[in-house]
Amino acid sequence: MGKIDEMKTSTRVLMGPGPSEVHPRVLRAMATPLIGHLDPEFLGVMDDIKAMTQETLQTKNPLTFVVSAPGSAGMETCLVNLLEPGDEAVICIHGVFGNRMAEIAERCGAKVIKVEAEWGTPIKIEDVERALKNRSPKVLAIVHAETSTGVLQPLEEISRLTKAAGALFVVDAVTSYCGAELKVDEWGIDALYSGTQKCLSAPPGLSPVTFSQAAIDVLESRKTKVQSWFLDLTLVKNYWAGAKRAYHHTAPVSAMYAMREALRIVLEEGLADRFKRHQRNYELLRDGLENMGIKYLVEEKYRLPMLNAVRIPEGVDDTDVRKRLLEKYNIEIGGGLGPFAGKVWRIGLMGESSDANHVNMLLAALKDVM
Amino acid sequence: MGKIDEMKTSTRVLMGPGPSEVHPRVLRAMATPLIGHLDPEFLGVMDDIKAMTQETLQTKNPLTFVVSAPGSAGMETCLVNLLEPGDEAVICIHGVFGNRMAEIAERCGAKVIKVEAEWGTPIKIEDVERALKNRSPKVLAIVHAETSTGVLQPLEEISRLTKAAGALFVVDAVTSYCGAELKVDEWGIDALYSGTQKCLSAPPGLSPVTFSQAAIDVLESRKTKVQSWFLDLTLVKNYWAGAKRAYHHTAPVSAMYAMREALRIVLEEGLADRFKRHQRNYELLRDGLENMGIKYLVEEKYRLPMLNAVRIPEGVDDTDVRKRLLEKYNIEIGGGLGPFAGKVWRIGLMGESSDANHVNMLLAALKDVM
Numbered sequence: 095m096g097k098i099d100e101m102k103t104s105t106r107v108l109m110g111p112g113p114s115e116v117h118p119r120v121l122r123a124m125a126t127p128l129i130g131h132l133d134p135e136f137l138g139v140m141d142d143i144k145a146m147t148q149e150t151l152q153t154k155n156p157l158t159f160v161v162s163a164p165g166s167a168g169m170e171t172c173l174v175n176l177l178e179p180g181d182e183a184v185i186c187i188h189g190v191f192g193n194r195m196a197e198i199a200e201r202c203g204a205k206v207i208k209v210e211a212e213w214g215t216p217i218k219i220e221d222v223e224r225a226l227k228n229r230s231p232k233v234l235a236i237v238h239a240e241t242s243t244g245v246l247q248p249l250e251e252i253s254r255l256t257k258a259a260g261a262l263f264v265v266d267a268v269t270s271y272c273g274a275e276l277k278v279d280e281w282g283i284d285a286l287y288s289g290t291q292k293c294l295s296a297p298p299g300l301s302p303v304t305f306s307q308a309a310i311d312v313l314e315s316r317k318t319k320v321q322s323w324f325l326d327l328t329l330v331k332n333y334w335a336g337a338k339r340a341y342h343h344t345a346p347v348s349a350m351y352a353m354r355e356a357l358r359i360v361l362e363e364g365l366a367d368r369f370k371r372h373q374r375n376y377e378l379l380r381d382g383l384e385n386m387g388i389k390y391l392v393e394e395k396y397r398l399p400m401l402n403a404v405r406i407p408e409g410v411d412d413t414d415v416r417k418r419l420l421e422k423y424n425i426e427i428g429g430g431l432g433p434f435a436g437k438v439w440r441i442g443l444m445g446e447s448s449d450a451n452h453v454n455m456l457l458a459a460l461k462d463v464m
Numbered sequence: 465m466g467k468i469d470e471m472k473t474s475t476r477v478l479m480g481p482g483p484s485e486v487h488p489r490v491l492r493a494m495a496t497p498l499i500g501h502l503d504p505e506f507l508g509v510m511d512d513i514k515a516m517t518q519e520t521l522q523t524k525n526p527l528t529f530v531v532s533a534p535g536s537a538g539m540e541t542c543l544v545n546l547l548e549p550g551d552e553a554v555i556c557i558h559g560v561f562g563n564r565m566a567e568i569a570e571r572c573g574a575k576v577i578k579v580e581a582e583w584g585t586p587i588k589i590e591d592v593e594r595a596l597k598n599r600s601p602k603v604l605a606i607v608h609a610e611t612s613t614g615v616l617q618p619l620e621e622i623s624r625l626t627k628a629a630g631a632l633f634v635v636d637a638v639t640s641y642c643g644a645e646l647k648v649d650e651w652g653i654d655a656l657y658s659g660t661q662k663c664l665s666a667p668p669g670l671s672p673v674t675f676s677q678a679a680i681d682v683l684e685s686r687k688t689k690v691q692s693w694f695l696d697l698t699l700v701k702n703y704w705a706g707a708k709r710a711y712h713h714t715a716p717v718s719a720m721y722a723m724r725e726a727l728r729i730v731l732e733e734g735l736a737d738r739f740k741r742h743q744r745n746y747e748l749l750r751d752g753l754e755n756m757g758i759k760y761l762v763e764e765k766y767r768l769p770m771l772n773a774v775r776i777p778e779g780v781d782d783t784d785v786r787k788r789l790l791e792k793y794n795i796e797i798g799g800g801l802g803p804f805a806g807k808v809w810r811i812g813l814m815g816e817s818s819d820a821n822h823v824n825m826l827l828a829a830l831k832d833v834m
Contacts, residue, residue, distance in 0.1 A: 098727075098728060106500065112714060116498055121496075121497065126473060128483050128485065129473050129474065133796060134790075142468050142471075145465050146465070149465050162537075163694065164716065165713070166694050166714075167713075170694045198693045289714065298501065299719055321572075322692055323540060323564065323571055324533065343535070343536040344659065344668040345534075348668075348669070349716065358468060426503060
């Protein structure tokens with residue numbers, strides 16, 4: 095093997111579907127020399143993260159913690175802990191991440207009932223009603239902010255229907271967390287996972303998760319062991335919340351330092367102001383794109399402010415434009431996933447990346463390269 | 465919730481069972497502003513990590529990669545991908561981590577045959593022979609460096625027996641990797657996982673893994689899906705090695721920056737010199753401890769140089785000594801796990817923490833607080 099040199103990366107403007115840009119304070123916190131994962135000072139760091147995660151999720155759930163792996167592992171955590179072989183799970187699918195939930199639920203041995211909507215539209219209430227009729231599934235799972243389509247899914251009515259059917263309400267909030275209203279307790283969410291690399295603007299690699307008491311009751315009355323040892327909350331919870339803070343696995347100390355600082359920045363700005371900023375920069379981008387004749391995929395009232403899915407104009411080459419944006423302007427935007435590959439761009443305005451200067455830079459660069 | 469202040473941690477001397485100390489170059493690399501996980505420059509970072517992981521593991525396995533989660537997830541990756549319900553798995557247990565492998569194998573639905581040794585001693589060849597007699601298990605799994613006991617397990621003869629029985633040889637090298645000889649190809653290892661926070665001296669949170677062609681053949685001829693979607697190598701391998709580098713999950717970009725730099729430091733020192741340094745500092749510690757009348761748990765020829773398990777002297781209070789080491793001297797050492805709690809200390813000399821000054825500081829501090 096030849097000698098591998100010092101790492102040299104370009105200074106990118108991150109406007110894809112995540113990771114978003116990270117504040118220098120977060121990078122600096124992450125570079126703090128390490129302490130042990132069982133050091134009383136580190137347990138204090140965990141307590142701080144837990145308290146700030148509760149506040150940002152608007153929940154009082156005592157079982158609020160961070161999975162030591164990215165959002166997909168958070169998704170798997172929620173499903174493997176709540177589902178046992180033979181359980182019924184209603185999974186709502188309006189994009190890639192709903193499909194992923196169904197895939198994981200099937201691997202748990204659950205009987206999956208799919209409620210689908212056309213990609214780019216939200217799940218319809220009446221379709222949920224129909225799926226729940228004469229059924230009492232263990233869970234209903236749905237994506238709040240579909241990163242593959244840019245759809246913001248209204249949750250409150252579906253939560254009510256789910257409760258009425260006696261099921262647990264499981265929500266994917268990977269992309270909405272810290273960028274749009276998300277009220278875990280008020281909306282009756284029983285299990286929720288997110289990621290750090292979207293509107294929280296910390297590096298990727300961690301997944302905040304919260305479980306309601308109803309979800310804990312289901313967890314504690316399981317007949318079978320959780321199929322994943324690493325994600326087994328009957329074990330993990332003793333490290334996060336146990337009286338003895340028992341060792342389970344070695345926590346990613348540096349990533350937790352970063353998350354702590356990112357949460358502080360969110361709370362300094364305030365959730366309400368942060369959501370307004372995300373909305374304002376979305377509007378700036380929308381107006382600019384529409385002036386260029388670029389159309390959104392999603393009807394205005396269901397659009398995510400932090401993830402703008404737009405149709406690639408006729409005759410414009412997807413790969414070529416994204417390559418030139420990256421090479422000439424150092425700007426990253428995202429391509430389409432699955433059936434949207436080559437047809438849709440996904441422009442992220444998440445956390446630190448939700449910024450008027452970013453929007454203006456991108457609009458000018460797009461005009462040039464298109 | 466009250467306002468949460470800037471993080472203030474003490475400057476610890478990390479001499480426990482991991483995390484070990486991290487070189488300032490690694491911290492600095494980790495603090496590099498992020499690029500996207502599908503950016504061509506990031507795919508280059510992954511390629512560099514793969515090449516250096518192959519070199520440090522002494523393997524040419526094309527399927528050498530990094531799990532986006534700590535060592536326990538690496539353990540689970542190896543077992544869930546190779547085992548299917550009903551398979552026989554011989555699991556060697558001489559400490560906590562062998563037990564954990566058995567626990568995971570059972571959650572895969574495997575029929576587990578345990579080969580046990582007294583904690584503090586290695587697995588005996590004749591016990592392995594007996595377990596394999598008239599059996600053809602799918603895998604035999606064993607811990608190379610038992611972090612809970614300080615035992616270095618000889619592997620070559622057991623590898624030969626495993627191959628003769630037609631099984632795959634699975635090895636936990638979490639603590640030995642980059643600190644003691646570990647020859648994946650020469651020793652016939654089929655699947656191996658490690659961690660970043662021990663002798664590699666990168667922050668915790670990632671798990672390097674390698675699979676031989678024989679292991680890939682078993683993976684590719686599975687009858688059932690891998691029970692974990694997040695750890696499913698039939699999917700993950702396309703992100704690490706596929707022609708198209710397909711998106712699977714968002715990789716922990718900053719942690720990978722850190723790992724890349726830590727690997728460069730290992731190769732600059734050279735594996736042989738690094739192993740000698742670990743041995744030399746172990747000997748310095750051993751002589752100092754023996755002068756104080758402190759005895760090792762493990763017979764000399766099976767001792768790990770990077771993880772020194774010693775018996776707590778009669779009449780000495782475990783918690784009190786460790787608390788005073790931490791509070792007065794900022795030195796962390798590890799307590800005992802399981803049956804060794806309160807009876808054993810685990811002193812880590814891993815990676816950057818394997819240093820003569822560290823040894824001298826610890827010996828002086830121990831004399832004071834004991």
